[in-house]
Each structure stands twice: as C-alpha cells, then as structure tokens.
Amino acid sequence: MFSLLAGFIKYLFSKTEVHVLILGLDHAGKTTLLEQSKGIFRKVQGIPPEKITPTVGLNVGKMDIEGCFVILWDLGGQVRMRSIWDKYYADAHGVVFVLDAADVGRFEEAKLAFASILDHEDLGDVPVLLFANKQDLPGALSEEDVAESFEIDRVLRHRVIQVHSCSALTCEGLESGVRWLVQEAKGLARKLD
Ligand SMILES: Nc1nc2c(ncn2[C@@H]2O[C@H](COP(=O)(O)OP(=O)(O)OP(=O)(O)O)[C@@H](O)[C@H]2O)c(=O)[nH]1
Numbered sequence: 001m002f003s004l005l006a007g008f009i010k011y012l013f014s015k016t017e018v019h020v021l022i023l024g025l026d027h028a029g030k031t032t033l034l035e036q037s038k039g040i041f042r043k044v045q046g047i048p049p050e051k052i053t054p055t056v057g058l059n060v061g062k063m064d065i066e067g068c069f070v071i072l073w074d075l076g077g078q079v080r081m082r083s084i085w086d087k088y089y090a091d092a093h094g095v096v097f098v099l100d101a102a103d104v105g106r107f108e109e110a111k112l113a114f115a116s117i118l119d120h121e122d123l124g125d126v127p128v129l130l131f132a133n134k135q136d137l138p139g140a141l142s143e144e145d146v147a148e149s150f151e152i153d154r155v156l157r158h159r160v161i162q163v164h165s166c167s168a169l170t171c172e173g174l175e176s177g178v179r180w181l182v183q184e185a186k187g188l189a190r191k192l193d
C-alpha cells in the first residue's frame, strides 16, 4: 500500500522526461534554433547565431517546457552525418524537422530526408513538427506552401504532424511550435515510461 502511494506521489510530482530530435539538411538552421530556444525556455543566452558553426556529431540542450524536462538532440545535417540519425530514433518522443523554406533548390533533397524519417519503423508513433524556417528571408515559402509541397495532408491520416513557420534568427514562431511538439510528445513519453 505504502509503495503504491509513494509511486503515485512520485508520479504526481516528477517531471516527464521528453526526448526531442532536431533533424534536417545541413544549413537549415537546427543549431540556431536550439541555441535560441535556450534563451526562450531557460532564459539564458545560447551561442549567438553568428558564432554557430556546422555541427559535427551533435549538440544537446536541456530545458523545462510545458512542465516537462525536455532533452533536445540537434544532429548534424551534412550527408555523412545523416547516417547516424537513426541511432537516436528508438529513444525519441518527438521530431522537429527544420527546413530552409527560402532554399527551394534543395526541397527535393529535404523531402527525401523527411520521407526517410517518416518511413522509419522506430518513429512509428512519434509526433513531427516541420518548421518552415528562415521566414525573415525574401522568397521563403509560407507554412501553407510548404505543407502542400511536402504533401502533409496525406501524412496527416496516420501521424500527428504540423507545419509551423518560423525564423530561428528572429525567434518568430519558435516558441509556439516547440510548445505544440512537447505537448504532443509528452503523451508518448508517458505511455512508454
Ligand atoms: N536568415 C536566416 N538565417 C538563418 C535562420 N536560421 C539559421 N540561419 C542561418 O543559417 C546558417 C546555418 O545555420 P545552422 O543553425 O548552423 O544550421 P544547421 O541546420 O545546424 O546546420 P548543420 O549543423 O550543418 O546541420 C547560419 O548562417 C544561420 O545564421 C533564419 O531563421 N533566418
């Protein structure tokens, strides 16, 4: 009885740990997004955008979001780095896919990378946030245009997924997108706990 009660109290007061992967092509803005998130959710200044270099391996960020302890893994997006992405899939409760919405020339490459994530069996139930990043740049495709180009309507039938426009540089759209993803990922993290 006591252990039951103790377990219940622990459940009530312990924070759910949520694991979020940040994926996307090189130069999409993943690390910028991670570092800016530190400013938003931890109120500490992350690495300033102009000091960020291409990621070799990964960067990790830990912060409290929506009452959860969230661990974000920002993985390098260069081709040779993409081969390690799937090593992290089994532990993920949510995926943020960052797209450079102003770089239409790389959309086909981004779509292939995105499809390989959605098709992976280890990410079957995982909610996905597609960030249409770099909205501050002229020519950046809107949330609606990105959703159409990435055929999100088709994916929606069997997965929790949303497209959000944002600018990791100005932080516009960042907070609401990340909060949505964590809310969705929290359910999965609790189920697997
Ligand atoms: N204008 C603009 N530039 C951005 C934005 N987000 C990122 N950048 C720039 O895009 C470039 C790449 O940003 P990173 O955050 O290093 O990209 P990444 O996705 O982490 O790249 P890899 O580590 O190589 O996979 C940098 O010059 C950033 O300043 C944005 O919202 N707007």
Ligand SMILES: [Mg+2]
Binding pocket: 030, 031, 032, 053, 054, 055, 074, 075, 076, 077
């Ligand atoms: Mg990076």
